[in-house]
């Protein structure tokens with residue numbers, strides 16, 4: 001399986017996926033990083049891992065569809081079979097979402113459908129929920145709304161800081177995401193209409 005990772009920022013999930021691939025534990029290879037910010041730390045991580053990066057400046061394009069068309073052509077040229085969103089901060093259009101329906105996954109730092117959007121960790125803390133976590137889901141064009149593949153719950157400690165919760169969430173994400181990619185690569189995770197199918201052997 002050829003995988004492309006889309007990321008805009010730190011890239012701790014990109015790193016976890018690249019490390020798993022290097023250890024032969026991803027069930028596939030990372031062909032490409034797609035990034036919308038040249039200065040993002042994830043770009044340097046790709047360089048160090050020897051993974052090609054397709055870095056673009058959205059302001060150089062007339063529309064989202066225009067740059068997504070170029071990205072799609074690059075993915076197809078490389079035979080990418082799975083798109084993994086890992087902190088990609090742009091809304092996707094049907095150009096990519098439809099082309100990769102059932103073959104595009106995202107990770108989100110809450111127990112969806114609670115707290116979609118950009119500030120999930122802070123919102124969970126401010127709301128006062130006692131349990132939050134991590135969700136991996138297929139991408140369907142809505143905001144953090146597609147069929148759920150896997151979730152891990154974390155209890156929020158008394159007086160826990162946002163930094164401490166964020167660190168525990170990222171650790172959970174970094175452990176869970178390579179597992180999901182491998183499950184997909186081995187055919188144990190798939191999309192069936194509106195449901196994600198995850199076979200018992202997954203993992």
Ligand code: GRF
Nearest residue numbers: 010011012013087107108109
């Ligand atoms: C993660 O918390 C992920 O859930 C969210 O964006 C963050 C990316 O972190 N979608 P990193 O760049 O992988 O470190």
